Amino acid sequence: MKKRKCCCNCCKDCHPPKPPVSDSRCEFAKNEICGNIEQPCDGSWVEYWSALGIPSKLSGSLVVFNGSDCTINIRGKINGRLTPLLTVNQWGQSKSVTVNGIETIEIQCIQSGKKETCSGRYCLTIQYPVLCEVEKNG
Numbered sequence: 709m710k711k712r713k714c715c716c717n718c719c720k721d722c723h724p725p726k727p728p729v730s731d732s733r734c735e736f737a738k739n740e741i742c743g744n745i746e747q748p749c750d751g752s753w754v755e756y757w758s759a760l761g762i763p764s765k766l767s768g769s770l771v772v773f774n775g776s777d778c779t780i781n782i783r784g785k786i787n788g789r790l791t792p793l794l795t796v797n798q799w800g801q802s803k804s805v806t807v808n809g810i811e812t813i814e815i816q817c818i819q820s821g822k823k824e825t826c827s828g829r830y831c832l833t834i835q836y837p838v839l840c841e842v843e844k845n846g
Contacts (some may be wrong), residue, residue, distance in 0.1 A: 710719035720734055736839035745828040749778040749819035751815035757813040771804040771811065772796050779818040785811040798827070810834065 728802040747754050759766055764786075774780050782794040787809035794803045797820065810832075817826035 729797045734840040736835045737838045738835045739835045740829040740831060740835065742829065745772075745775075745780065745815055745817075745826065745830060747815070747817055747826060749776075749817040749824055749826050751816060751818055753783070753810055753816045755814050756830060759811050759834075762836060764836040764838075765808065766810050766834045766836045767806070767808040768832050769804060769806040770794070770810075771802055771831045772815075773802045773829045774799060774826075775828040776817075776826040777820060777822065779820045780782050780826060780828060781816040781818065782813065782830075783816070784813050787811075790814075 741757055743756060745756070770782070770784075770793065772780060772782055772794055777799055779795065779797045781792070781794070783790055783792050784807065785791070786807055788811070791807075793805050793807070794802050794814075813830065813832060815830070
């Protein structure tokens with residue numbers, strides 16, 4: 709079977725038109741959310757932050773400070789799945805992580821010393837697009 713050779717002067721299907729290229733330019737909102745951690749060292753998970761009613765994917769950086777003898781575990785819902793994020797086991801220690809698609813932050817305290825209550829601090833800096841313009845080039 710012979711393949712039909714196509715020349716650009718006789719055939720419109722040789723090179724279909726390219727779709728226009730879009731450049732999306734967005735303005736971003738940036739929020740810093742901080743709070744104190746104060747909960748029993750009993751292994752239960754406590755939700756400290758959640759995103760509600762934001763249509764865009766959030767990206768953010770989380771910093772957690774451990775101010776007690778307890779081990780602090782942090783997990784978050786990332787793109788719909790609960791995901792372990794950090795473990796901060798020493799008093800006075802801070803750890804941080806940056807994630808894309810963050811929806812919630814939960815903290816669990818495990819007793820590792822004599823103290824029955826864990827304490828500390830978390831700060832979450834998030835950003836998300838709020839106003840986007842699309843320019844078509846082509």
